[in-house]
Amino acid sequence: xxxxxxxxxGWIFLIGVYGLVTSRNLIHAVGCLxxxxxxxxxxxxxxxxRDGGTAPVFADAPTDSRVVDPVVQALALTDIVVGATxxxxxxxxxxxxxxxxxxxxxxxxxxxxx
Amino acid sequence: MDTAxxxxxxxxxxxxxxxxxxxxxxxxxxLVSDIVGCAFAAATAALALLVLFRAGHPGPGTYPVEWVxxxxxxxxxxxxxxxxxxLAALVSLLVVTVLVYSWRYFEEPPRRHTGSFPALILVFxxxxxxxALTGDLFNAFVFFELMGVVAYALTGFRVEExxxxxxxxxxGVVNSLGGYATLLGITLLYxxxxxxxxxxxxxxxxxxxxxxLVLAAFVLVxxxxxxxxxxxxxxxxxxxxxxxxxxxxxxxxxxVMVELGVYGVARVYxxxxxxxxxxxxxxxxxxLLVLGVLTTLLGAAMCWxxxxxxxxxxxxxxxxxGLFLIGVAVLTPxxxxxxxxxxxxxxxxxxxxxxxxxxxxxxxxxxDEHELFARARELPEVGVLFAVGGLALSGxxxxxxxxxxxxxxEAAGHTAGWLxxxxxxxxxxxxxxxxxxxxxxxxxxxxxxxxxxxxxETTGEEEPETGGRLGRIPVPLLAVPAALLAxxxxxxxxxxxxxAVGRAGALFTxxxxxxxxxxxxxAAAAPAHLPPHWQLTGILLGLLSAALAIAxxxxxxxxxxxxxxxxxxxxxxxxxxxxxxxxxxxxxxxxALLTVLTVPGIR
Numbered sequence: 001x002x003x004x005x006x007x008x009x010g011w012i013f014l015i016g017v018y019g020l021v022t023s024r025n026l027i028h029a030v031g032c033l034x035x036x037x038x039x040x041x042x043x044x045x046x047x048x049x050r051d052g053g054t055a056p057v058f059a060d061a062p063t064d065s066r067v068v069d070p071v072v073q074a075l076a077l078t079d080i081v082v083g084a085t086x087x088x089x090x091x092x093x094x095x096x097x098x099x100x101x102x103x104x105x106x107x108x109x110x111x112x113x114x
Numbered sequence: 115m116d117t118a119x120x121x122x123x124x125x126x127x128x129x130x131x132x133x134x135x136x137x138x139x140x141x142x143x144x145l146v147s148d149i150v151g152c153a154f155a156a157a158t159a160a161l162a163l164l165v166l167f168r169a170g171h172p173g174p175g176t177y178p179v180e181w182v183x184x185x186x187x188x189x190x191x192x193x194x195x196x197x198x199x200x201l202a203a204l205v206s207l208l209v210v211t212v213l214v215y216s217w218r219y220f221e222e223p224p225r226r227h228t229g230s231f232p233a234l235i236l237v238f239x240x241x242x243x244x245x246a247l248t249g250d251l252f253n254a255f256v257f258f259e260l261m262g263v264v265a266y267a268l269t270g271f272r273v274e275e276x277x278x279x280x281x282x283x284x285x286g287v288v289n290s291l292g293g294y295a296t297l298l299g300i301t302l303l304y305x306x307x308x309x310x311x312x313x314x315x316x317x318x319x320x321x322x323x324x325x326x327l328v329l330a331a332f333v334l335v336x337x338x339x340x341x342x343x344x345x346x347x348x349x350x351x352x353x354x355x356x357x358x359x360x361x362x363x364x365x366x367x368x369x370v371m372v373e374l375g376v377y378g379v380a381r382v383y384x385x386x387x388x389x390x391x392x393x394x395x396x397x398x399x400x401x402l403l404v405l406g407v408l409t410t411l412l413g414a415a416m417c418w419x420x421x422x423x424x425x426x427x428x429x430x431x432x433x434x435x436g437l438f439l440i441g442v443a444v445l446t447p448x449x450x451x452x453x454x455x456x457x458x459x460x461x462x463x464x465x466x467x468x469x470x471x472x473x474x475x476x477x478x479x480x481x482d483e484h485e486l487f488a489r490a491r492e493l494p495e496v497g498v499l500f501a502v503g504g505l506a507l508s509g510x511x512x513x514x515x516x517x518x519x520x521x522x523x524e525a526a527g528h529t530a531g532w533l534x535x536x537x538x539x540x541x542x543x544x545x546x547x548x549x550x551x552x553x554x555x556x557x558x559x560x561x562x563x564x565x566x567x568x569x570x571e572t573t574g575e576e577e578p579e580t581g582g583r584l585g586r587i588p589v590p591l592l593a594v595p596a597a598l599l600a601x602x603x604x605x606x607x608x609x610x611x612x613x614a615v616g617r618a619g620a621l622f623t624x625x626x627x628x629x630x631x632x633x634x635x636x637a638a639a640a641p642a643h644l645p646p647h648w649q650l651t652g653i654l655l656g657l658l659s660a661a662l663a664i665a666x667x668x669x670x671x672x673x674x675x676x677x678x679x680x681x682x683x684x685x686x687x688x689x690x691x692x693x694x695x696x697x698x699x700x701x702x703x704x705x706a707l708l709t710v711l712t713v714p715g716i717r
Contacts, residue, residue, distance in 0.1 A: 013298065020291070020698040026283065029694060033287055040297045047305040071188055072304070075252060079297065082259045086290045089263055093270050093283050101276040106694050109280045112354045112572055113692040 005046030013039035026094045026104040030087060037083045041076050048072030117168040118178035120161050121192040124202055125244040127158045128209075132236040139229020151232025152213045155239060159206035162243065166199040177621070179249070179632050191311055193249035193632055196618035197454060201246040201377060204461060205370050209239040215469055215594040216362040231271065238264040238366065245374055249632055251300050251335075251386070252310045254378065255293065258342065262289045265371060269359040272579070280692070281358035288351040288697050289341055295705065296338030302331040303386070312385035313629040319391035329712060332387055336379055337705045343375025345439055346409040347704040349432050350690060350697040353416070356428035357572065360579055361472030364424060365465040368431040373457045376435060380442045380450065380622070388445075388625050393712060395445050399529065401711035402443030410436025410536065412686065414543040419683050421563075422572045423471045423481040423551060427464065430507065430544040434460055437537060441522040447643045448525035451619025455605070455612065455646050456518025459506070462602030463515050466595035467503040467548060470496050473591050474555070476578045483551045485573075488558025493587070497556030499595045504552055506602055508545020508663035509537075511648065511656045514605035517612065519659075520652025534655060541659040546666030553671050560671030609647075616645020 016036030023029040048069030054061060056070035098104050131154025139147050169177040178194040213232060241261030248254050266289070270282030304310060306327055307318035319328060337348070344352040352372065356364050379402070387393050413433030420426035434456075441453030473496050475481050478489060490497065506513040509520070519537055526533035553559040578584070584591075605611050620643035621627065627638035689696075 009298075013294070017291070017698060017702055020287065021695045021702075023695055026694075029287065033290055036291060037294050040294055040301065043298055043301045047301055071310075072301075075301075075304075078252075078256060082256065082263075082293075085263050086259070086266075086286065089266055090283065090286050090290075093266070093273075093279050093286065096270075096273045097276065097279040097283065100274065100279065109276075110692055111277050112280060112284075112357060113687075113690055 005042055005049075009039045009043040009046065011039075012036070012042060024105055024107065026097065026106055027091070029106065030090045030094060033090070034083060034087050037079070037086075040079055044072045044076045044079065116178075117165055117194065118180040120165050121178060121180040121194050121247055122182050124158055124161050124165065124206075124247060125192070125240050127161065128154055128236040128240040128243070130154070131158075132233040132240070135229035135233035135236070139227070139233065142228055144228045147229040147232055148213070148217055151229075151236060152210065154236055155206065155209045155213055158239060158243065159203065159210050162199060162203040162206045165194045166196065166203045169194045169196050169199050177631060177638065179635070188310060190253055191249040191632065192247045193628075194247060195621055195628070195631075196614065197377075197450075197622045198246045198381075200454070200458075200615070200618060201370070201374065202243040204458060205239060205242040205246065208366060208369050208461060208465060209235060211465070211594050211598060212362045212365050214590050215365070215472070216360075217588075217590050234264055234268050234271075235362075235366075238268065242370060242374060246377065249313065250311045251303065251315065251382070254382075255297055255300055255338075258296065258338070258378070259290070259293050261371060261374075262286075262293060262342075265289075265355075265363075265367060268363040269355045269367075271360050271363065277576075278358040281354040281356075284692070284694050284697060285351045285355035287694050288348070288701060291698060291701060292338035292341030292348065294338075295334045299331040299334030299336075299338075302327055302334065306331070311632070312382070313632040316386045316389055316392070316625065317629055317633070319386065320389035322391055324391055324393065328387070328392060329709075332393055333705060333709050333712060335382055337701070337708060339375050339378040339382065340405065340704070340708070341375070341701065342372065343379065343439065344372050344409075344432050344435055345375075345405045345704075346412050346432070346436070347700040347707070349409065349413070349435075350700060352432060353425050353428040353690065354692060356431070357422055357425045361424075361468055361475065364427070364468045368427065368468060369461040369465040372431055372435055373438060373461070376438045376442060376453075376457075379439075384623055384625055385628055397712050397714055399443050399445055401708060402439055403529075404711055405708070406436045406439030406443055407536065408436070409433070409439060410540045412436075414540045415683060415686060416690070417544050418547045419680075419687065420547070420572075421483040423474070423483060424468070425572055426483070426547055426551060427467055427471065430547065431464060433540050433544050434464075437519070437522065437540060440526055440533060440536070444526050444529040445623075446525055446528070447616075447620040447623045447641070448646075449522060449619075450622050451616045451643070452518055452521030452523075452525050452646050454518070454619060455514055455615045456522050458605050458615075459514030459516070459518050459602045462598040462605070463503050463506045463513065466499065466598040466602075467507070469591065469595040469598070470500045470503065472579070473584070473587055475576055476584045476591075477587070479576065479578045481576055482573050483554055484563045486555045487562050488554070490555045491558055493556065495592055496587070497552060499592070499599065500552045500556060501549065502599055503595070504545050504548035504663065504667075505660055506599065507541070507548055508660045509541040509656045510660040511653050512603065512606045514602050514611070516656040517606045517646055517648060517652070520649065520656055521646030523655065524649070524652060538655055538659040538662070542662035542666060545660065545663035546670070549663055549667035550670045553667055612647055613645045616643050619643060
């Protein structure tokens with residue numbers, strides 16, 4: 001197992017943050033938020049990886065076979081559920097904002113400041 | 115029944131209530147769905163109080179720990195230590211008052227949606243109670259996200275208007291990003307220790323020495339929690355969300371949700387990182403103290419400069435969160451117990467103030483201090499409640515906010531002699547800002563404020579949240595703030611509360627005791643501690659900050675601000691740009707600052 005997945009996870013997080021900071025479109029911004037979240041999937045799966053391990057399903061494998069860590073996979077699944085909820089809710093807010101405000105450009109939203 | 119068996123119910127009952135409301139809400143009339151919502155919230159409050167009374171009785175004895183389903187290795191563990199159980203009880207009681215307050219509040223929703231508001235509030239309650247009771251880092255993240263997602267939805271509840279949508283989006287993006295940073299940190303801790311429970315991770319970390327990985331994990335986990343706690347520079351979402359959220363939601367956001375972020379930081383530090391394998395006390399004190407001082411000063415300055423009443427109260431919450439962070443940063447049982455009492459008192463007072471602002475909004479369709487000038491003379495009862503709230507916010511004895519402030523500033527004074535002065539100053543400025551608004555709105559004192567030059571500002575033109583403008587004020591809208599202020603007063607006067615909070619603080623900071631209780635089932639006796647109590651210096655400093663608040667308010671209404679002072683604040687106000695990209699950039703800068711402050715932690 002190489003160390004490559006760890007810098008990759010960091011890179012994905014930072015590229016998503018960069019996208020959020022420079023975003024000119026709220027739908028794009030919500031997408032960038034989903035990108036930052038995918039860094040957590042990469043990190044979780046990298047942490048649970050075992051060299052030569054197989055999927056942690058013992059239905060068709062002997063119980064002493066070498067498997068990857070099932071805990072992080074459960075965590076990643078929970079994480080995906082959380083991410084889907086957040087993304088769906090934020091996209092719904094953006095759609096509604098487009099209807100009421102007529103724009104999805106964050107620079108055009110200037111009612112709250114100071 | 116075994117107390118530990120009650121712990122899962124504190125989380126499950128509100129979720130069940132929400133499910134019932136979602137399933138039947140389409141057919142129920144408004145009144146019935148409100149009653150169902152209140153009943154489930156009140157049942158949860160009763161359960162949380164029962165756990166608190168059984169866990170909080172003085173003398174040696176273990177506090178309840180429940181491994182849901184009996185899975186001890188990576189199972190779901192709930193811990194009812196007195197501080198966590200106390201927070202769950204506070205959350206539940208506040209949820210009940212909020213549901214009573216919103217009884218007559220929202221305009222008649224479309225017929226098939228009557229259950230949606232109480233259902234969302236109940237899910238919010240479940241998330242917050244779960245966060246307060248969990249003994250597991252990953253579950254803490256899940257509850258953190260659960261309360262986050264519901265809070266975004268509640269903030270943008272009035273989807274017909276553009277402002278709430280904008281506030282909810284900033285809230286959602288910044289908080290979710292913080293949550294993902296926390297999850298990265300949790301993953302690093304799992305990679306190091308192979309554990310997810312607070313107690314287990316802490317024990318494994320202490321087996322090895324601290325290193326860069328532990329530091330990175332601490333920074334990442336704390337970043338997410340500090341975003342929730344609205345510490346500077348992670349705070350930008352809070353005023354935008356609070357200014358636009360429906361008033362009952364503001365009461366919950368400001369009253370307990372933000373404070374749960376501070377609780378999370380303290381809980382994670384004391385259970386996971388406080389041992390020899392974690393971070394040293396001086397490093398953490400330095401990091402949290404710097405952030406706390408920045409937060410409280412910026413919050414107080416911005417609070418003073420607001421004319422939008424909800425934003426004013428929101429910035430006052432930022433200022434007080436800074437004080438709470440300072441109380442946690444001194445890392446003593448007295449600091450924790452003083453802060454816990456301060457949080458209790460503040461929750462009642464701040465929720466009461468928001469409730470008063472809600473009455474103004476529904477009667478006059480504005481929450482702008484200048485537009486409301488002298489218009490609310492016809493509402494003397496609300497004016498009295500508002501003024502009492504302002505005084506209690508400034509730390510006037512014998513309110514619980516006053517006793518908590520006195521105890522926290524006493525504890526902070528042992529770390530740095532100038533910290534009590536900061537407590538007095540910030541309480542006076544935030545209380546003074548509320549009193550100033552009260553004098554103008556309810557008494558019409560001073561001159562009508564004119565247009566000020568001084569950078570960007572948000573005015574307070576809003577849509578009322580009831581069907582039309584209110585004529586007569588319904589009883590719940592007055593009874594709720596009165597009850598909240600009375601509760602805040604009672605908590606400060608009853609000595610049993612202070613001694614119970616003192617014991618809770620001592621148990622909270624007893625890392626070894628927590629780990630033995632959770633993992634080995636040993637009884638934890640509270641170590642020696644000094645419960646918060648009224649002392650002459652505390653009373654005098656409380657009276658001083660209340661007097662200062664009155665003086666500031668009187669000065670402000672008599673002599674409107676000079677343009678010089680306004681120009682001084684303009685650059686600070688410009689930072690609050692309302693732009694999501696800016697807020698995200700500040701979040702990253704804040705994480706970097708936190709790293710720099712804790713980096714000597716690698717020994």
